[in-house]
Amino acid sequence: MVEEIIPELKINDLGHDGRGVGKLNGYTVFIPGTLPGERVRARLVKKKKRFGEALLEEVLDASPHRRKPPCPVYSECGGCQLQHMDYSFQVEFKQDRLVQALYRIGEAQDFPAPRIHAAGKEWNYRNKATYHLQGSQVGFFSRQSRRVIPHEECALLPQEVNQIKKSLADLLKQKIITSGKNFTVRTSFSHQQSLLILDQSVKPGSSWEKVTTILRKENPELLGIYQQGKGKREGRGIWGKSMIKEKMGDYTFELGPATFFQVNSEQREVLLERAKKIVLDLNCRNIGDLYAGAGVFGINLAKHVDRVLAIEISREAVAEGKRKAQHAGLDNIEFHRGEVERVFAKMPRELDCVLLDPPREGCHPNLWQLIEEKKVKNIVYISCNPATLARDIAELQPLGYRIETLDLIDMFPQTYHVECLVRLCR
Ligand SMILES: C[S@@+](CC[C@H](N)C(=O)[O-])C[C@H]1O[C@@H](n2cnc3c(N)ncnc32)[C@H](O)[C@@H]1O
The missing domain is CATH 2.40.50.140 (Nucleic acid-binding proteins)
Structure with a gap:
């Protein structure tokens, strides 16, 4: 054209x-x-x-x-979309997105205005980044294509993560690493530990030992280097540990390379506190933590309620959840591994509240019938995608659920992503 x-x-x-x-x-x-x-x-x-x-x-x-975007590659890089807006307008935009999705897709009529939890930190807030490699370039994909846009430092990331990226980029230039598609860095805000996760195609020029020695020297907080396996095969540790510690609520979790955790450590605490307050104010005794990950919500609630049922698909996350519960002496939380839509069907118990925290795609459509059959009165739905949240609310309304409260927790400043929490009651 x-x-x-x-x-x-x-x-x-x-x-x-x-x-x-x-x-x-x-x-x-x-x-x-x-x-x-x-x-x-x-x-x-x-x-x-x-x-x-x-x-x-x-x-x-x-x-x-x-405002003038502080990042020199902002106009090209696909990582951020809102740097040219002042922060209060970013939050207004997200609030509007959420409300419009509920009206238009969710067909919701009467619901309260969202309670806004703006981020305390506009910059350097992310605890995780996945970088792409292209020739000798390292960075994030461009806005328009899968071309890698290199950068010096990303303002959303803490110094430790930027430094590991720089070390990797130098190794690639010096051919100490010869190939690879991507790598991920995870860092703990509570424990100053980082984990480097390489995709299975990353290869050293001469030896892993040389790579490891340089990376450790330049990044003292690096705790381990892990390489993912091919397809569904298990990965392997290249050096050090393959888990980092991160405090979430009252507990410190050990998180492996595949276990989900919220990318904004500070705002995750706000979300957790809000979910906890809702469940406790409602005086719920039997709760479900569905799409539980390592059970961050369920474990933090367990000592306040009678029983928690946690369901999660990832083997690694369930193993961590079980280990944490045992270590903390919590014998009233039960973990089940599998798809929520299948496992929940087999659970006989009635629950007075379920927490739903699905991935971006939202919940499985079979879940609504199960929630109705189990006479669940309260739902706390945590979502990172207003469109699928609204679609699911459109399914819940005909079953008699109404939106009682709405919280917008800004987990992702400078980007269009929206995190929210909705309490529904039947
Ligand atoms: C947004 S994360 C939430 C995890 C956890 N609540 C937390 O905050 O750490 C969604 C989780 O759902 C899990 N998951 C995805 N599809 C699933 C399914 N069909 N059944 C059970 N778990 C699923 C993922 O492995 C992931 O841990």
Whole structure:
């Protein structure tokens, strides 16, 4: 397509991914890096039947919420989408996204305004990053393609993670590492420990020993290097431990390379406290922690309630949950490994509250019938995707569930991702 200059376009709205939206003679155009109320000059780079995509050329009239993005690769890198918005406007945007999803997809009518828990830390908050390798480049994928955009330091990550990335990038340049697709760094905010997880294709030039010696010297808090296995095969430790400690609520968990944990350690505590308060204020005694991970919610609730039933698919996470419960002397939490939609069906007990914390895809559709059969009165639904949350709420409403409270916990400043907690009651 021949790229076309749009000399002037008014931005009216924001799409779900934070891109500005304007109308060009009735035709919808998305432009990243623009804000509602702005007039911009743009270059149309993709023209589809129902909408087009353009790149910002010049801001003609700027929004009062515009700010200079601190990251030098912001306009290219796909990691962040909202750095050009001041932080309070980012939170407003997320609140609007959540409310609109509940109205439009969830067909919810009466629900309270979300309680907002803005992040205390706008920067350096993430405890995990996955980097991609391309030739001698290391970084995140571009906004438009799977091209790797290298960077010096990522402002969302703490210094330890940036330093491990730098060491790996140097090893790649010096051919001490010769190939690979990606690697992940996980770091603990409570214990100053990091774990490096290499994908199975990462190969050393001469020996792992050489790689390990350099990485350890440059990164004193590195606790272990682990390499994932091919396909579903088990991975292996290359050096050191394959777990890091992280405090969550009242307990310290040991987390392996495959166990889920929330990427924002500070805001995870806010989420945990909020979930705990809801369950305890309702005086629930028998609770379900579904999509439990290592049982962070269930374990932190166990000493306050009669029984907890935790269901999770990951073997590694269940093993950690069981180990933690035993270590903490909690004999009223039961872990079951498997798919929630299958395992929950076999559970005879009635529960007075279930916590649901599914992945982005939301809950399995078979779950609603089971929740109804088990006469669950209260649901605490934790979601990182307003669209699938709203879709699931649309299934729950005809069963008699209503939204009682709504919390937006900003786990992901500078990005369009939204984390929220909804309490539903029947
Ligand atoms: C968003 S994480 C939440 C984990 C945990 N609640 C926490 O905060 O640490 C979702 C979890 O659901 C698990 N999972 C995904 N699909 C599942 C399924 N069908 N049945 C059970 N667990 C599932 C994943 O392994 C992951 O641990």
